[in-house]
Amino acid sequence: MKIRELKELLSAELMTDDTTLLDGEVFNACCSDMMSDVLAFVKDQGVLLTGLVNEQVVRTASMMDMVCIVFVRDKTPTPDMIRLAEDCDIVVMKSAYRAYEACGKLYTSGLVAREHHN
Amino acid sequence: MAENIVFHFDVDGEDFSSAGGASVTVKKKLRQLGIAPEYIRRVSIAMYEGEINMVIHANGGSADVIVSDDEIKIVLTDTGPGIPDVSLAMQEGYSTARDSIRSLGFGAGMGLPNMKKYTDTMEIDTELGRGTTITMTVKIA
Numbered sequence: 001m002k003i004r005e006l007k008e009l010l011s012a013e014l015m016t017d018d019t020t021l022l023d024g025e026v027f028n029a030c031c032s033d034m035m036s037d038v039l040a041f042v043k044d045q046g047v048l049l050t051g052l053v054n055e056q057v058v059r060t061a062s063m064m065d066m067v068c069i070v071f072v073r074d075k076t077p078t079p080d081m082i083r084l085a086e087d088c089d090i091v092v093m094k095s096a097y098r099a100y101e102a103c104g105k106l107y108t109s110g111l112v113a114r115e116h117h118n
Numbered sequence: 119m120a121e122n123i124v125f126h127f128d129v130d131g132e133d134f135s136s137a138g139g140a141s142v143t144v145k146k147k148l149r150q151l152g153i154a155p156e157y158i159r160r161v162s163i164a165m166y167e168g169e170i171n172m173v174i175h176a177n178g179g180s181a182d183v184i185v186s187d188d189e190i191k192i193v194l195t196d197t198g199p200g201i202p203d204v205s206l207a208m209q210e211g212y213s214t215a216r217d218s219i220r221s222l223g224f225g226a227g228m229g230l231p232n233m234k235k236y237t238d239t240m241e242i243d244t245e246l247g248r249g250t251t252i253t254m255t256v257k258i259a
Contacts, residue, residue, distance in 0.1 A: 034220075036228035039163055040235070052223045056170070059138040060223075062145070063163045065155070080135075088142075 001026055001111045003068050003091050006047060009105050012070060012093035015082050021091045024067050029111050031103050035060040047111075049102055055081055062088040072099045123151070123185040129169055129196075131178025134222060140181050141166035151185065157258045160236040161190050164254050167229045168194040174219050175199070176250065188259035192237075197249040204242050208234065 004022040007014065014022070028043035033052040038060050047068040048061045053075045061069050062084075069085065071077055071094040077085075085092045095102055125147060127140035145162040149155075165181065172179040176198020184191040201207050207214075208230050215225025234240045237254040244250040 033223055034226040034228075035223040036167070036226040036232060039167060039232050040228050042159065042163075050223075054222055055135050056138060056223055059142055059166065062142060063138075063159070063166050065159055 001106070001109065003047075005109075006068065006070075006106065006111070007093055009109055010070060010093070010095040010097055010102055012095040015077055015092040015094060016086050016090070018086065018089070018091075021067070021089060024091070026068055026111065029103065029106055030066075031099050038064065047106075049099055049106075051075055051099055053077060053081070055084060057081070058084045058088065058090065058092075061085075061090055067091065068093070070095055070102065072097055072102050125183040125185075127181045129172050129178045129181055131173050131176065134173055134219075137170050137173040138166050141169055144183050148185070148190070153185070153190070153258060157190065157256055161192065161256050164233045164236045164256070165192050165194070167232045168192070168252055168254075170224055171229045172196045172198070174215050174224060179249075188257060189238075190256045190258055192252075192254045192256075194252045194254075195249070196251075200246040200248060200250055201242065201244040202246060204244060 003024050026045055026047045028046035030038055030046055031049040032038050033050055035056055046066045048066050049070045049072055050057055051072050058081050068091040074096045077092055082092055141162050148158045176196035179196030182193045206212055210231045211227040213225045213227035219225040238257045239255045241253045
């Protein structure tokens with residue numbers, strides 16, 4: 001699924017500058033507020049959905065080579081988080097949907113997590 | 119690579135928001151060295167978990183990353199309280215982190231298990247009241 005399509009599905013607001021990254025693809029999704037759980041599952045080109053707002057969210061996504069972070073329930077990332085994400089070429093957006101609804105929308109639209117490779 | 123390449127970092131134990139900064143830097147350096155992405159990911163995740171642990175439990179410490187021809191070694195050293203029961207600490211889900219840490223997204227009891235999972239070797243040298251040194255390697259050849 002293209003990140004642009006994901007953004008439309010979640011009626012999300014883009015927080016990072018580089019719109020060319022919206023043409024990137026995501027193949028997997030992970031939804032959690034516990035970053036160590038996120039770090040336990042290696043997946044390629046994933047999107048992270050979370051309601052947690054701190055810089056560790058961006059660092060965790062970066063460690064996992066994730067390409068997109070969606071903050072659910074309209075949680076707003078700080079300017080420092082957005083700068084950090086832009087430095088790592090990660091797309092950041094926020095959506096008014098709750099985590100459960102956001103995951104459901106992506107799943108039923110075909111973003112079904114693949115087997116992890118590790 | 120004729121000689122080993124060494125990166126050294128002091129990990130600030132006071133500031134949780136900056137925790138993990140050394141791992142982000144290491145990831146960039148390894149990419150510049152042309153190390154394969156899969157190895158970079160494993161090294162940076164293991165180091166990141168270790169760095170977070172040092173901030174949560176040990177008021178910081180130091181991190182050294184040594185890149186040689188056939189492996190990447192990560193050495194994390196702190197002078198914190200030590201780990202009373204290593205086998206318990208290695209169990210997934212076991213955590214002694216405070217609730218305030220859980221609210222920041224960590225303390226799920228996955229740190230040490232993740233570090234072991236993503237590395238080829240991991241040794242824990244710990245002494246109560248003196249501190250902990252964790253040495254991990256990822257084979258790259």
